[in-house]
Amino acid sequence: MRRATPIVLGIVVLVIAAACGGAPPPPPPQPNADSLAALEAERRAREQAARDSVERANREAEERIRRAREDSLAAVRRTTEEVRGMLAARINFDFDRSDIRPGDAQILDQKLGILNANPNLQIEIVGHCDERGSDEYNLALGNRRALAAKQYLVSRGIEAGRIATRSMGEEQPLDPASNESAWAQNRRDEFGVTAGGDVLMRPPGM
Amino acid sequence: MPLLGQDTIRPVEGVRVGITYTPGLRPGLLVLGGPRQELLDSVRAIVERDLDFSDRFEMITLPGSDSLMLALGTGSAARGPTGPFVNYALYEALGADYAVSVMDRSDSGLAVVVYDVKGRGARRVVPVTVTSVADRGFRMVVHRASDEVVRAAAGTPGIAATRLLVVQSGRVYRVDADGADVVALTPAGSGAFSATWAPDGRRVVYTEFTRGLGRLVVHDVVSGQREVVPPTTEFLNFAPAWSPDGRTLAFSRSNEEGTQVYAYNLAEHCCLQRLTAGRFSDNLSPTFSPDGRRIAFASTRAGSPQIYAMSADGTEQELFAPFDYGVTGSSYAPEWSPDGLHLAFHRDVAGSYQVFVMDVASRTVRQLTSAGRNEDPTWAPDGRHLAFVSSRTGTRQLWVMDMDTGRVRQLTRLDGTRLPSWSPRIPDLTNH
Numbered sequence: 349m350r351r352a353t354p355i356v357l358g359i360v361v362l363v364i365a366a367a368c369g370g371a372p373p374p375p376p377p378q379p380n381a382d383s384l385a386a387l388e389a390e391r392r393a394r395e396q397a398a399r400d401s402v403e404r405a406n407r408e409a410e411e412r413i414r415r416a417r418e419d420s421l422a423a424v425r426r427t428t429e430e431v432r433g434m435l436a437a438r439i440n441f442d443f444d445r446s447d448i449r450p451g452d453a454q455i456l457d458q459k460l461g462i463l464n465a466n467p468n469l470q471i472e473i474v475g476h477c478d479e480r481g482s483d484e485y486n487l488a489l490g491n492r493r494a495l496a497a498k499q500y501l502v503s504r505g506i507e508a509g510r511i512a513t514r515s516m517g518e519e520q521p522l523d524p525a526s527n528e529s530a531w532a533q534n535r536r537d538e539f540g541v542t543a544g545g546d547v548l549m550r551p552p553g554m
Numbered sequence: 555m556p557l558l559g560q561d562t563i564r565p566v567e568g569v570r571v572g573i574t575y576t577p578g579l580r581p582g583l584l585v586l587g588g589p590r591q592e593l594l595d596s597v598r599a600i601v602e603r604d605l606d607f608s609d610r611f612e613m614i615t616l617p618g619s620d621s622l623m624l625a626l627g628t629g630s631a632a633r634g635p636t637g638p639f640v641n642y643a644l645y646e647a648l649g650a651d652y653a654v655s656v657m658d659r660s661d662s663g664l665a666v667v668v669y670d671v672k673g674r675g676a677r678r679v680v681p682v683t684v685t686s687v688a689d690r691g692f693r694m695v696v697h698r699a700s701d702e703v704v705r706a707a708a709g710t711p712g713i714a715a716t717r718l719l720v721v722q723s724g725r726v727y728r729v730d731a732d733g734a735d736v737v738a739l740t741p742a743g744s745g746a747f748s749a750t751w752a753p754d755g756r757r758v759v760y761t762e763f764t765r766g767l768g769r770l771v772v773h774d775v776v777s778g779q780r781e782v783v784p785p786t787t788e789f790l791n792f793a794p795a796w797s798p799d800g801r802t803l804a805f806s807r808s809n810e811e812g813t814q815v816y817a818y819n820l821a822e823h824c825c826l827q828r829l830t831a832g833r834f835s836d837n838l839s840p841t842f843s844p845d846g847r848r849i850a851f852a853s854t855r856a857g858s859p860q861i862y863a864m865s866a867d868g869t870e871q872e873l874f875a876p877f878d879y880g881v882t883g884s885s886y887a888p889e890w891s892p893d894g895l896h897l898a899f900h901r902d903v904a905g906s907y908q909v910f911v912m913d914v915a916s917r918t919v920r921q922l923t924s925a926g927r928n929e930d931p932t933w934a935p936d937g938r939h940l941a942f943v944s945s946r947t948g949t950r951q952l953w954v955m956d957m958d959t960g961r962v963r964q965l966t967r968l969d970g971t972r973l974p975s976w977s978p979r980i981p982d983l984t985n986h
Contacts, residue, residue, distance in 0.1 A: 444858075444884070474766060482886040482900070482907070482929060483972055484748055484793045485852065485859060487768075488806065488813035488836040491790065495810065514766025515790055515808055519745075 424547055431548035432541065434458050435471065439497060441535040444481060446492040448500055456500050459539060461551030463506050468544030472512040473497045476538065478531035479518045490515030497537045512542060580959075581651035581707065583611035584671075588656060593664070596687045597696050598656040601666055603732055604700030604714035605654065607963070609939070609956035611707070614648050645671045652707045656682075666699050668706045678706035693734060694980060701979070713934045715980050718941055719749040719758055720952055720966060721973040726760050728775070729952075731934070731976075733965045739773060748793050751977040753800045758975075759783070761792040768792045770805060772820070785818055785826040793839045797866070798846045804829070804866075806838035815840045815851050817866070829868035839887050842866070844894040850874055851888065852899075858884040861899055861912075875899065875912050875919055885910070887930050891937045892978075896957075898931035898940055909942050911957065922955060932976045941965060941974045 437459075439452035448456065463469055475493030477486040494513035502508045523530035585602040588594055606613045638657075645653045653669040664682040669675070680702040684695050697714035704712030716731045719739070726739045726749040739758065740746040747768065749760035756776050761768040768790040770783040783791075783803060790808040797804070801821035806813055813836040815829045830837035835855040842849055850863045860882075861875035875885060875897065883902030890897055895914055900907045903921070907929040912919045922928075926946030933940055934954075944953040952966040952974050 480905075484806070484839055485886050487790060487792055488808055488838050488854075491808035491813055492836060495812065498810075513810065516766055519747075519763065 427550050428546070428548040431462055431466075431550055432545065434554075435462050435539055435541065435548075438536045438538055440532060441493055441537075443478070443531070443535065444489065446475075446489065446496045448496055453500070456497060458551075458554070460501055460504050460506065461554060462548065463501065463510065465549045465551040466544065469541065469548065470510045470512070470543040472514060472540050472542050474514045474516055474538045474540070476516050476520060476522075476534060476536050477518045478534040479521065479526065480531060481518065483518065486517035487515050490517045493535075493537055497539075580610060580612045582614050582649040583652045583654060583707065584614045584645055584648060584650040586653055586655040591658070593684070593687060594656055594658060596692075597664060597666075597682055597684070597699075600693060600696045600732075601654065601656060601700045601703065604697055604712060605703060607714065607732060607954075608700075608704045608708070608712040609959050609961055610704060610712070611652070612649070614650055616648075640669055640676075642669070642671050642674050645669075652677075654703060654707075666703050668703055678702070680706070693730060697730070697732075698982075710936065711979070713936045713939060713979070716935060717751075717977045717980060718932070718952065718965070719751060719760075719973075719975040719977070720968070720971045721747060721749060721760075722968050722971050724763075726758070727968070729966060731954075731965075733967075736966070736968065739775060748973050750794055750796060750975045752796050753798055753978055755978045755980045757800075759794045759796070759803060761794070763790075763792070766790060770794050770803065783818060783820065784823065785816075791816075795840045795842055795849075797842050798844050802866075804840035804842065804849055806840065808836075812836050813838050815849070815868075817868075827868070829864065830871070837862075841888050841890045841897075843890050844892055848890075850890055850897055852886050860885050861888050861897070874917075875910075876917055889932055890914075891933045892935050893937035895937065896933075898933060900929040900931065900942070909940065909955075911940075922957065922960075928953075930973055932974045934976050935978050939976075941976055943972050943974065 437455050439448065439455050442449065459471075463471070473494040475490035477490050477493075481489060491513065494515055498508070498511045498513050501511060518534070521530065521534040522536070523533050583605060585598065585605065588598065602613075605611055640653070650671050653671055655667045655669070657665060657667060659665050662681070664684060666680045666682060667676050668678045668680070670677040680699045682696060682699045684692055686692070689695070694715055700714040701712040704710070713731055717728045718731065720727050720729060724745045724747070725742060726746045727736055728739055729736045740760065745763040747761040747763045749758050751758055757772055757774050759770055759772045762771050767788070768786070770786040770791050772781045772783060773779070786805070791805050792808075794803050794805040796802070801819060802817055803820050804815060804817045807816050812833060814831065815837045817827045817829055819825045829849065830851070830853070832855060835853055836859075837851055837853045837855075840849045840851045847866055848863050849866055850861060852859045853862045855862070856879065860873065860877050862871060863874035864871040875888075877885065885899050885901040888897050888899040897912045897914055899910055899912070901910050906927045908921050909923045909928045909931045910919050910921050922940070923942070923944070926944055928942050928944045928946070931940045931942040938957045939954055940957060941952055941954050943950050946953070947964070949969040950971055951964055951968070952971045953962055954965050955962045
């Protein structure tokens with residue numbers, strides 16, 4: 349508002365000046381202090397308006413860029429989340445087995461694509477067992493289950509150093525119940541990101 | 555077995571009740587009553603239970619009021635010329651080969667006296683150096699006396715002065731061999747797993763399991779000191795076993811090479827050695843023979859896990875417990891008996907686990923359990939008692955079986971108990 353005041357004053361001065369037309373020929377304009385001030389105010393107002401429009405344009409441009417960037421960040425975030433979700437998909441095993449089941453090979457192939465599309469990504473595979481096996485043996489079995497998935501990926505070109513393996517044995521069941529469906533769920537490999545997972549690209553064709 | 559149909563008295567589990575009794579192969583033993591006094595009563599109760607749990611005697615018990623009549627110094631003559639009157643004839647009629655009395659010898663303290671009924675004389679006086687039930691280590695002192703009573707009557711000491719380690723909810727507990735005094739040895743949340751006693755009865759080693767890594771911790775239960783075994787700070791190290799001289803730890807390690815048996819010289823803090831190899835098989839759960847020269851372990855080299863043995867340096871590997879390929883169930887968790895004669899393990903039978911014992915000399919295997927799921931057997935120092943985890947009552951608890959009589963008793967009331975390890979006889983220095 350403070351800035352508007354000189355503009356309003358300037359307009360008032362101009363209107364008064366215009367209203368004086370039609371009378372006996374006016375004396376040659378004698379610059380007086382008031383009209384000088386009015387001209388100066390007019391000039392300032394024009395400059396200000398120009399500045400304002402440039403600023404507005406700049407602001408709008410920045411806003412557009414910001415929105416675009418946010419949109420693309422959101423997209424990147426969304427993609428990263430989706431890829432993480434795919435990466436986290438578990439695979440399961442038959443009782444006392446550590447071989448990859450045919451249906452689960454697809455899930456591993458998806459991880460293979462993700463690892464290829466994201467060369468900085470490092471993961472860990474954690475093998476788990478159901479409660480039916482021996483407590484100590486299950487640590488070895490969980491280890492073998494994690495190694496089986498790693499072996500699958502490494503044999504298809506993933507650098508071994510990008511994949512860590514661990515075993516939790518039967519110590520961390522997903523479902524603590526003692527029935528077939530709980531056991532089937534608990535015999536599993538879990539996949540987690542250990543490094544390079546902040547921004548993940550979708551593998552081509554997914 | 556209790557003679558259920560014969561008596562109106564409710565039988566105590568596994569204890570013969572009634573006086574119409576035919577002596578079996580085991581000597582009959584009668585614990586004599588005595589004056590009602592808190593300390594004497596406590597000692598007598600503990601001794602009687604220890605003798606019963608030794609499974610070496612036919613325990614002769616009488617209903618409460620009758621047992622008082624059997625106290626020394628009652629009956630026809632209150633006191634003989636050389637001490638309390640001992641009614642040998644009556645004890646013999648009751649089927650007793652031995653009578654045991656807990657007495658206060660005033661000046662020289664408490665003692666357990668073992669009378670040889672047929673020989674008509676006191677065989678042994680075992681002092682019990684306690685003054686009050688509140689004494690530090692009171693129960694262990696009495697257990698030691700019980701073991702000496704067993705030695706006097708059976709020629710070989712009992713196993714009352716021993717303890718077992720069990721794991722429950724990620725903590726290691728110790729429990730006395732009679733089920734009393736359950737004490738946590740590790741803090742909550744430390745992920746403790748597979749604990750084992752050292753041959754000195756004073757140290758234990760256990761796995762501290764976190765996020766797929768497992769390090770071995772040696773814990774001195776007397777000083778409270780804990781020490782991580784240096785080479786076990788990486789990878790998953792578990793199922794440790796002490797060599798009989800206490801110098802070497804064998805254990806299983808899981809890493810990218812699978813699971814293999816390693817040995818580490820704890821005494822000299824050196825020389826980590828891998829004893830097994832095989833990229834496509836797992837080798838785990840080592841146990842030393844009592845002479846320290848052989849190690850038995852479980853291996854998947856033939857597919858399903860079975861029991862193998864090797865020299866302590868990893869050479870001369872061989873199949874140990876025979877099995878029929880594709881027929882015999884998977885076998886796990888071997889433990890060599892302290893006398894070297896047997897190897898206990900558990901084996902899959904029809905989708906559940908049962909405890910088996912192999913006679914090492916003949917390599918013949920027999921199944922000891924059949925009710926519920928039974929696993930992870932561990933030997934008492936007498937080489938005839940086994941503790942194992944059983945689900946026979948619905949939850950996993952620790953049970954004890956006497957191989958000679960087949961008698962079974964429940965030791966813990968701690969749901970989810972697992973991975974037991976029986977101690978050697980606890981030496982006096984750990985009397986705490």
